[in-house]
Amino acid sequence: MTQPRILEVRTRILKKNDELAREMRREFESLGLLVVNLVSSPGTGKTAFLKETLSRLLARGIPAAAVVGDLETDNDARRLAASGVPVRQIMTHGLCHLEAEMVRAHLADWNLADFHYLFIENVGNLVCPTSWDLGESVRLALLSVTEGEDKPLKYPGLFNTADIAAITKIDLAEACEFDRETALANIDAVRPGMQVLETSVKTGAGIEEWLASLATRRAMLTP
Amino acid sequence: MHELSIAMNVAELAREHSRLHGDGRVSAVTLRIGRLSCVHEDSLRYSFELVTEGTPLAAARLRIIEVPIRIWCPTCEAERELPGIQRLACPECGHLSGEIRAGRELDLESIELAPETTP
Ligand SMILES: Nc1nc2c(ncn2[C@@H]2O[C@H](COP(=O)(O)OP(=O)(O)OP(=O)(O)O)[C@@H](O)[C@H]2O)c(=O)[nH]1
Ligand SMILES: [Mg+2]
Numbered sequence: 304m305t306q307p308r309i310l311e312v313r314t315r316i317l318k319k320n321d322e323l324a325r326e327m328r329r330e331f332e333s334l335g336l337l338v339v340n341l342v343s344s345p346g347t348g349k350t351a352f353l354k355e356t357l358s359r360l361l362a363r364g365i366p367a368a369a370v371v372g373d374l375e376t377d378n379d380a381r382r383l384a385a386s387g388v389p390v391r392q393i394m395t396h397g398l399c400h401l402e403a404e405m406v407r408a409h410l411a412d413w414n415l416a417d418f419h420y421l422f423i424e425n426v427g428n429l430v431c432p433t434s435w436d437l438g439e440s441v442r443l444a445l446l447s448v449t450e451g452e453d454k455p456l457k458y459p460g461l462f463n464t465a466d467i468a469a470i471t472k473i474d475l476a477e478a479c480e481f482d483r484e485t486a487l488a489n490i491d492a493v494r495p496g497m498q499v500l501e502t503s504v505k506t507g508a509g510i511e512e513w514l515a516s517l518a519t520r521r522a523m524l525t526p
Numbered sequence: 527m528h529e530l531s532i533a534m535n536v537a538e539l540a541r542e543h544s545r546l547h548g549d550g551r552v553s554a555v556t557l558r559i560g561r562l563s564c565v566h567e568d569s570l571r572y573s574f575e576l577v578t579e580g581t582p583l584a585a586a587r588l589r590i591i592e593v594p595i596r597i598w599c600p601t602c603e604a605e606r607e608l609p610g611i612q613r614l615a616c617p618e619c620g621h622l623s624g625e626i627r628a629g630r631e632l633d634l635e636s637i638e639l640a641p642e643t644t645p
């Protein structure tokens with residue numbers, strides 16, 4: 304009897320996606336394009352946050368574009384297009400996350416060198432997008448005051464891969480008896496030292512701080 | 527169900543590697559899955575069955591090695607294994623540390639090729 308043969312493979316399961324994403328990031332960064340991947344639960348306020356971001360950038364003449372992942376509809380893209388910047392919808396038809404190839408395919412015939420920023424709104428989900436690198440330079444995890452302070456502890460995997468966190472709908476904090484200190488401590492527990500913004504699209508809180516952070520991060524890209 | 531996409535990638539890689547090595551029958555596939563990688567083991571097993579059904583991988587067993595989180599604690603100057611996933615704090619001194627040394631794995635470790643059945 305011969306023995307079964309073991310082949311040591313030792314490779315990332317998502318190698319194909321990782322390699323494509325790495326290539327995309329290299330291209331984006333070489334063009335001076337800062338790409339941001341926005342991840343959160345459904346309804347946290349990604350589209351609202353993005354819309355506010357895009358209209359402020361537009362008002363300052365800073366060129367930006369967005370692609371929006373959604374399961375079935377193109378409502379979010381239409382909401383964003385109203386701000387006047389180029390927007391494309393990626394319909395995933397049931398897939399719970401975006402993959403690098405889907406993003407790449409939707410960038411075709413955009414001249415990326417024209418933009419300073421590209422925003423990718425991921426599918427509303429706090430688990431599935433975690434392991435898919437989209438070639439972004441910044442991953443923003445959003446959490447609204449209506450979701451409860453323990454979200455980061457329930458979804459440590461995702462928060463742990465984020466570069467910045469935004470607490471959204473801060474205008475509703477009091478009505479929701481939002482415990483700010485606990486929320487901040489929980490974010491810090493799963494991603495020690497991460498920058499946290501406290502934002503509202505109703506009052507404009509935190510949005511300028513966000514834009515400043517984007518500018519700083521873009522300035523750090525290789526020329 | 528991102529586990530379905532993961533299972534498809536596993537199956538594709540396993541086929542690719544078995545073909546490179548004489549196209550033997552794959553009898554087992556071993557994965558290393560870090561506890562921070564957001565993969566639900568049962569969903570992954572179910573998805574793997576689904577995507578391998580009717581393929582040369584149908585009989586392959588799926589082995590999953592769960593990898594605990596390990597952080598570097600700058601206070602203790604030591605690598606520490608964490609008992610859970612909800613606080614990246616040193617179990618000895620309580621220091622929070624984002625320096626993750628293990629726990630994010632999503633790796634195909636090895637494949638096992640069945641012995642040739644010579645008559
Ligand atoms: N009060 C308040 N409401 C907000 C704020 N941001 C978003 N909302 C509301 O929250 C709801 C959901 O916001 P969206 O921007 O659609 O959320 P989303 O994360 O894009 O949702 P999906 O794309 O479905 O995952 C909408 O009714 C928004 O008006 C905020 O800062 N304050
Ligand atoms: Mg949206």
Ligand SMILES: [Zn+2]
Nearest residue numbers: 599602616619
């Ligand atoms: Zn310690």
